[in-house]
Structures are given as C-alpha cells and as structure tokens.
Amino acid sequence: MISKPPVSRRRPPPPRYLFGSSMLRPLRLAYGLAPVIEVLEAHGHDISPLLSATDIPRFALEEPSYRIRFDQELNFIRRALATLARPTAGLEVGMRYNLAIFGVLGLAAACAPTMRELFHVVPTWPELSWGAIELTVWRTGDEEYVAFHENADVGDLGPFFVERDTAATLALFRQNLGASVNPSRVSFRHPAPPDIGPYERYYRAPVRFEAEANQIHFPRSAWDSPPPQANAMSYRFYANQCQRLSAVMQEPLSYADVVRSRLRASTPIPALPDVVSALHLTRRTLQRRLDEEGTSFSALLNEVRLERARDLMRRSGWQNGEIARALGFDDASAFSRAFKSWTGTSPRKYRERRPA
Numbered sequence: 001m002i003s004k005p006p007v008s009r010r011r012p013p014p015p016r017y018l019f020g021s022s023m024l025r026p027l028r029l030a031y032g033l034a035p036v037i038e039v040l041e042a043h044g045h046d047i048s049p050l051l052s053a054t055d056i057p058r059f060a061l062e063e064p065s066y067r068i069r070f071d072q073e074l075n076f077i078r079r080a081l082a083t084l085a086r087p088t089a090g091l092e093v094g095m096r097y098n099l100a101i102f103g104v105l106g107l108a109a110a111c112a113p114t115m116r117e118l119f120h121v122v123p124t125w126p127e128l129s130w131g132a133i134e135l136t137v138w139r140t141g142d143e144e145y146v147a148f149h150e151n152a153d154v155g156d157l158g159p160f161f162v163e164r165d166t167a168a169t170l171a172l173f174r175q176n177l178g179a180s181v182n183p184s185r186v187s188f189r190h191p192a193p194p195d196i197g198p199y200e201r202y203y204r205a206p207v208r209f210e211a212e213a214n215q216i217h218f219p220r221s222a223w224d225s226p227p228p229q230a231n232a233m234s235y236r237f238y239a240n241q242c243q244r245l246s247a248v249m250q251e252p253l254s255y256a257d258v259v260r261s262r263l264r265a266s267t268p269i270p271a272l273p274d275v276v277s278a279l280h281l282t283r284r285t286l287q288r289r290l291d292e293e294g295t296s297f298s299a300l301l302n303e304v305r306l307e308r309a310r311d312l313m314r315r316s317g318w319q320n321g322e323i324a325r326a327l328g329f330d331d332a333s334a335f336s337r338a339f340k341s342w343t344g345t346s347p348r349k350y351r352e353r354r355p356a
Contacts, residue, residue, distance in 0.1 A: 015138040015145075018116075021123030023131025024153055027067040027249060030060035031103075032130030035096040035164075036080050037061070043084060050079050058280035059258070064103060065245075067253050070153070073130070077157060087193035090160040091202060094167025098175050104245055105129060108238035111231045115176060116223040119146070119169075125242045127249040132161045143184060145217040150189075159190040162214045169216050170203065176227040183218050187211035255289040256300060263304040269328040272297050306342045309335070313351055320347055 033056075037047050051058055054076045060066040081089055099106035105121065105128040112118040119137060122129050134149040146169050150158035166186065173181045182204045192209035193199075199207045262278060263269050275297070276283050290296055305327045312323050324335035339347050 012141065015140040018137045018139055018144065019120050019123060020134065020136030020147075021126050022134045022151070023123065023126045023129065024070065024133070024151065025127050025249075026070050027127070028070055028073050028130050029064075029103075029128070029249075030056060030066045030068045031064065031101070033061065033073065033076060034101055035093045036077060038096050039089065039092050040080055040083065043086075045083050050076055050083065053079060059278065063253075063258060063261075065248070065253060066258070067249065070132070074132075074154070074157065077160065081157075081160060087195075088198050090163025091167050091198060093160075094164040094169075095171055095202065097168035097171045099172065102129060104238055104241045108235060108242050110176075110227055110229045111235040111238060113226060113230050113232065113235065114223065115173065115225050115227065116144070117235075118172070118176065118227055121239070121242070125246045127246045128242060131165065133158065133165065135165065139220070142220055143217045144220055144223045145215045148214040150214075159188070162188060162190070166214065166216050167202065173218065173222065177222060177225055181218075181222060183216050186216050187213060189214050254293050255286065256293050256295050259286075259290070259297065259300050260304060263301060264308075267326050269301070269305060269308065269326070271328060272301075302338070302342060305338070309339060309347075313347065323347075 040047055040050075048058070054072050056068055056072055056076065060068065086092065099110050102109065102122075105125055109118045109121040112121060116137075122131070123135055132154050133151055136147045136149070138145055138147060146166075148162045148165050150162060154161055166188075170181075170183060173183075185206045185208070186199075186203050187208045189211060190209065196207060196209070258279070259275060262275055270278070272283060272286075276286050279286065287297065290300070308327055309323060312318055312326065318326075320332040320335055324330075324332045327335060329335040329338065336347055339345075339350070343350060345353075
C-alpha cells in the first residue's frame with residue numbers, strides 16, 4: 001500500500017499592525033463628557049450633583065478648550081454609571097458619537113481621503129479626543145479591525161470604555177458610509193450582560209463575549225472608501241490646526257483666559273453679574289479663582305475694553321457714544337474718563353495722533 005504524502009497546510013499570515021496609540025492623557029477636554037451627559041439626561045437624571053461631586057464647573061461643558069484631569073473624568077463616569085444602573089450604558093454612550101463632537105479633530109477626520117485615514121487621525125492627536133484605553137488597527141486577509149486594550153488606569157471601568165469605543169467606531173462608519181454598513185464580527189473579553197439583544201440589534205453582526213480580544217472587524221473595502229467630505233487641501237489645513245491645538249493642550253487653562261474669551265465674544269461687553277451667570281458660578285467663586293491667578297475681573301474688563309476701544313477707533317468711524325455702548329459703558333463721558341485713565345490721553349487726542 002502506497003501512502004499518500006501529507007498535505008501541507010499553510011498557516012495564515014499573522015495580522016499586520018497598521019497604526020495605533022495609547023489614548024490616555026492626563027488632561028482631557030471637558031466636552032468629552034457630552035455623550036455620557038446626553039444618556040443621563042435622556043433617562044431623566046440631573047447632572048448637577050455629579051458635576052459638583054467631581055469639581056467640574058457647569059460652564060466647562062460649553063467652553064471648547066476647558067480641560068479637566070483624568071481622575072475627574074473617571075470619577076464622573078463612575079458616578080454616572082451608578083446613577084444609570086444600566087448594563088448597556090457603554091453601548092448607549094458609544095452610539096451617540098459623531099465627528100462633530102470632536103471639534104477640529106473631527107473636521108480633519110471628515111476630510112481624510114479614506115476611512116482608514118479618518119481613523120488614523122484620532123490616535124495621531126490623542127490630546128484632542130477623550131480615549132482612555134489603547135487603540136490599534138490591524139490587517140488580516142480581506143479584513144481590517146480595531147482592537148481595544150484596557151489598561152490598569154481605568155480599573156473596573158475597562159468594559160465600559162471598550163463597549164463605548166467599539167460602538168463609537170461603528171457609529172462613525174455609519175455616519176460616513178451610510179446606515180447599512182455593518183461590521184463582519186465583534187468580540188469582547190468581558191462577560192456578557194444579561195441581555196445581548198441590544199448589541200445584536202445595533203451591530204447587526206455576530207457578537208461574542210468572553211473572547212480572547214476586544215475587536216471590531218470590517219471588510220477592507222469599507223476602510224478604502226472615502227468619506228463624503230474627503231478633500232486633500234482641507235485635510236491638510238485642519239491637520240495643521242490639530243497640531244497647534246494639541247500643543248496648547250499641554251498648558252493648563254486659566255479662569256482668566258475663560259473670562260477674557262467671554263468678554264471678547266460679546267457686544268456690548270458684559271458686566272460681572274452677566275459673566276458669572278453665563279459660567280454658572282457665584283461672584284465669590286469667580287473672584288476667588290481669579291485672585292488665585294493674580295488678577296481680578298475689573299482688571300480683565302479694563303484690558304478687554306481698552307483692546308476693543310483701540311480697535312474700534314482704528315477700524316471704524318464710530319462716535320464715542322457708539323463705542324461706549326459697545327464696551328458696556330452708560331454714556332460717552334464714562335467711556336472718555338476711563339480711556340484717559342488707561343492711556344493718559346482722551347479719545348479725541350488719541351484719534352488725532354493716529355495716522356489717517
């Protein structure tokens with residue numbers, strides 16, 4: 001009897017690493033809490049006690065560059081999950097993600113040439129997102145997948161962040177390629193919740209729990225597809241802005257910067273009661289914060305008023321009364337007295353000395 005030679009079985013090549021990053025950064029954009037807050041409010045919960053307990057001012061959610069520490073974010077999310085008491089909280093939060101909430105980073109991603117480059121933008125500037133676990137992208141055969149790796153810093157919140165980021169990944173694919181886009185498979189390392197129905201309905205693909213890794217797979221054709229707003233020139237422009245903003249993120253944000261921003265953005269320039277109301281603070285709290293930074297509201301108000309007054313006198317034909325109203329003064333006389341105290345000269349003489 002002649003034996004047949006053994007059939008050689010070639011092992012599939014190992015997955016090829018494409019890109020990734022450890023997303024965790026010590027300072028975070030407070031606006032990153034928005035999807036969690038949306039879920040809390042959708043279920044009728046008041047977020048004020050959670051913000052107070054974590055020392056996050058209400059205005060931080062509206063201030064585009066306000067930073068909070070990671071321990072504050074972690075504390076807020078832990079309290080939010082206890083309040084919600086929903087096993088599917090990570091899924092519900094991740095479903096609410098879209099490129100708009102990422103600000104300039106989202107604009108850069110939206111203009112990327114392919115979905116692969118869209119996702120490459122996020123780990124390139126992790127300071128501008130609010131990831132907490134490591135994200136890596138791999139290629140295997142006709143698929144590419146995103147893998148999520150928990151770290152010790154997130155502790156018992158690892159499953160929440162994995163489910164949130166996995167659901168957000170699919171949300172971004174569907175936002176750009178259409179609601180009919182489905183992953184080929186999804187897997188989680190943690191145990192299954194009591195009901196996996198919500199996961200199966202959202203992913204519309206095989207979902208496995210207690211797996212070896214946290215992954216979401218898509219065909220390579222989906223990764224090669226361009227987003228609807230793909231534009232090479234805009235992509236380079238917004239990427240440049242991301243680079244600059246990422247550098248600024250390393251610096252702590254001051255209350256003085258916040259007040260200056262509010263004063264500059266309004267016409268007429270608001271008074272102290274209007275500013276503290278807009279920031280959801282008390283007058284005493286704001287004054288204490290500014291005092292800690294070596295300044296005061298009146299000093300910042302005069303700084304911005306002088307800045308705006310010079311600009312208006314240089315660029316417009318406005319009379320003193322019009323400028324006074326724009327700066328928040330009662331009348332032209334009050335403006336003239338203040339201007340002279342700032343510069344040592346009257347508005348009329350200042351105009352005369354300016355070249356035509």
